[in-house]
Amino acid sequence: MSKRYTIGSFLLEIVMIAVAAVFAFPIYILIVLAFKSEENWREAPLSVPLDPYLGNFSAGWSQAYLGDAIFSSALVVICSLLVLVAIGAPAAYFVARCKPRLGYGLYVFFLAGMILPFQLALIPLYQTMRDIQLLGSPASLVLFYAGLQMPFTIFLYAGFIRTIPRAYEEAAKIDGAGELLTFVAVVMPLLRPITGTVLILNGVFIWNDFLTPLLYLSGSDWATVPVAIFSFVDQYVTEWGTIFAALLIGVLPVLATFLVLQRSMIRGFASGVKG
Amino acid sequence: MSSDSAAHVEVTFAKLGSNSKRLLSAGVSWGFVLPAIAVYGFVIVYPMIAGTGFAFTDWDGLSNDRSFVGLENFRRLASDPQARASISTTLVMAGSLLVAKIVIGLLLALALNTQIRTRNFLRMIFFMPVVLTPVIMSFVWRYIFSSNGALNQLLEAAGLGNWEQQWLGDPGWALFCVIFVTSWSQVGLAMVIFLAGLQKVPEELIEAAKIDGAGPVRRLWSVILPMLAPAMTVNVVIALITGLKFFDQIYVLTAGGPGYATETMSTIIYKTSFQFGEFGYGSSIALVFAIIVATIVYSATYLLKKREIEHV
Numbered sequence: 309m310s311k312r313y314t315i316g317s318f319l320l321e322i323v324m325i326a327v328a329a330v331f332a333f334p335i336y337i338l339i340v341l342a343f344k345s346e347e348n349w350r351e352a353p354l355s356v357p358l359d360p361y362l363g364n365f366s367a368g369w370s371q372a373y374l375g376d377a378i379f380s381s382a383l384v385v386i387c388s389l390l391v392l393v394a395i396g397a398p399a400a401y402f403v404a405r406c407k408p409r410l411g412y413g414l415y416v417f418f419l420a421g422m423i424l425p426f427q428l429a430l431i432p433l434y435q436t437m438r439d440i441q442l443l444g445s446p447a448s449l450v451l452f453y454a455g456l457q458m459p460f461t462i463f464l465y466a467g468f469i470r471t472i473p474r475a476y477e478e479a480a481k482i483d484g485a486g487e488l489l490t491f492v493a494v495v496m497p498l499l500r501p502i503t504g505t506v507l508i509l510n511g512v513f514i515w516n517d518f519l520t521p522l523l524y525l526s527g528s529d530w531a532t533v534p535v536a537i538f539s540f541v542d543q544y545v546t547e548w549g550t551i552f553a554a555l556l557i558g559v560l561p562v563l564a565t566f567l568v569l570q571r572s573m574i575r576g577f578a579s580g581v582k583g
Numbered sequence: 584m585s586s587d588s589a590a591h592v593e594v595t596f597a598k599l600g601s602n603s604k605r606l607l608s609a610g611v612s613w614g615f616v617l618p619a620i621a622v623y624g625f626v627i628v629y630p631m632i633a634g635t636g637f638a639f640t641d642w643d644g645l646s647n648d649r650s651f652v653g654l655e656n657f658r659r660l661a662s663d664p665q666a667r668a669s670i671s672t673t674l675v676m677a678g679s680l681l682v683a684k685i686v687i688g689l690l691l692a693l694a695l696n697t698q699i700r701t702r703n704f705l706r707m708i709f710f711m712p713v714v715l716t717p718v719i720m721s722f723v724w725r726y727i728f729s730s731n732g733a734l735n736q737l738l739e740a741a742g743l744g745n746w747e748q749q750w751l752g753d754p755g756w757a758l759f760c761v762i763f764v765t766s767w768s769q770v771g772l773a774m775v776i777f778l779a780g781l782q783k784v785p786e787e788l789i790e791a792a793k794i795d796g797a798g799p800v801r802r803l804w805s806v807i808l809p810m811l812a813p814a815m816t817v818n819v820v821i822a823l824i825t826g827l828k829f830f831d832q833i834y835v836l837t838a839g840g841p842g843y844a845t846e847t848m849s850t851i852i853y854k855t856s857f858q859f860g861e862f863g864y865g866s867s868i869a870l871v872f873a874i875i876v877a878t879i880v881y882s883a884t885y886l887l888k889k890r891e892i893e894h895v
Binding site: 334 | 611613620626627628631691695697701706709710713718719722723724733737767778779824827852865873
């Protein structure tokens with residue numbers, strides 16, 4: 309805790325860099341192998357490839373249908389986030405502004421969905437999606453994530469709204485604005501910081517999610533990135549270069565977003581994931 | 584808001600009369616929350632109730648006829664060695680992840696909450712696995728642990744050839760590898776939550792403890808940890824909820840094997856229901872799973888909240 313950089317700090321720094329190297333090892337392997345030819349891999353599987361081989365990327369891109377998958381994932385993520393914000397924010401406004409006892413009742417109602425394992429709902433929901441013929445369509449996933457992530461979204465928003473003084477809304481009402489206008493024009497702009505957190509946390513979760521897209525979309529033209537990667541690797545188990553190029557392309561959208569937004573993402577996770 | 588404008592609001596209230604006053608304090612109309620209840624009800628609440636009902640049937644997921652079989656599925660579960668093993672494996676994994684996340688997450692946070700110069704860069708490295716797609720990173724780990732993969736190559740290069748293992752082929756090592764990978768993907772989250780908590784510990788408090796002669800361990804135990812109680816609660820609850828439910832990493836790394844050494848309730852529910860088509864039996868495992876998760880998470884939250892209050 310001391311403010312000075314001592315010899316102890318230096319030693320700690322060395323130890324921590326070593327620990328970080330272990331942490332980053334799979335990322336090193338992921339990048340290095342994506343740039344290795346089959347031959348180079350056989351000779352020196354761990355080294356940095358001095359003349360990087362780029363052929364893996366076009367093979368991985370086309371064989372894993374990654375263009376389609378990235379489009380599909382992006383579509384599902386964007387639509388789900390739009391629905392979550394459009395429905396979740398007003399719902400949280402209601403929860404934060406209603407009578408305490410009702411608010412607590414709604415809190416418990418939504419909390420159940422966050423704690424109980426989704427597996428219990430997995431089979432009946434699969435059945436329903438099949439009956440209304442949404443299986444194989446990205447709309448099924450948008451609907452699914454809107455429901456699954458709704459409790460978490462409402463908690464984030466409601467916690468934030470409780471810190472906003474009611475005076476803003478009351479002033480707007482006195483000026484003659486109706487409920488809806490008050491919410492859209494007065495409350496929503498105040499929610500901008502927490503909306504960022506909502507988008508980041510839900511966006512990462514939805515992009516990375518695997519089991520439900522596997523059930524709903526595998527075999528269709530709409531496989532998301534994790535599903536496309538999964539079915540691709542299962543088929544081409546031996547061509548490591550191609551596989552790693554596909555893995556690297558698959559993880560790149562998340563990795564790039566993280567590198568650009570890391571400060572706000574880390575802040576969002578540290579403050580937001582409070583269950 | 585200045586007292587002036589507050590006074591203005593008061594005056595306006597008075598002018599508007601009691602009728603609009605009631606209107607203002609009545610909250611927001613139900614229209615705001617109904618769409619959320621509808622979507623959540625459709626996707627989570629109704630299917631969970633239906634799933635609870637399925638648990639008492641012999642439904643295969645396809646045919647129209649399903650009959651009520653009472654507690655038959657649960658009797659079967661009690662005598663099914665694979666399902667029983669999956670319950671204990673789930674608990675072992677969640678427990679190990681909890682310990683790893685709290686201990687390693689706290690150590691990393693304490694180390695980064697110092698004057699070291701690379702702390703922002705290191706924080707990024709430790710946190711990165713939290714956001715990277717689990718399926719993709721698990722394939723990387725599967726390669727690392729494979730028989731001619733990176734770990735064995737490293738051991739050979741270091742002259743430790745006789746330490747080489749079939750990491751994912753041996754039941755004990757496979758379980759260890761799954762726990763290791765899930766911990767790797769989650770400790771960064773515990774770290775940033777602890778870091779946020781540490782930033783709220785006042786410097787003077789630590790200085791005061793130092794002047795009173797408290798060593799580093801004593802300061803951690805008696806000053807810092809009690810102040811971290813809220814962060815601890817959050818971390819324990821998140822670790823339990825995620826630890827009990829892991830699926831992606833296990834499914835990619837071992838698919839529950841070898842044998843059923845790394846089979847958890849999540850993987851066995853998926854297999855029973857969607858690979859073997861036993862929706863009734865799968866639902867009953869899911870129901871038991873839900874009860875276990877709810878009990879553990881509820882008790883942990885209750886105990887930790889009680890402890891938090893005692894400390895304050």
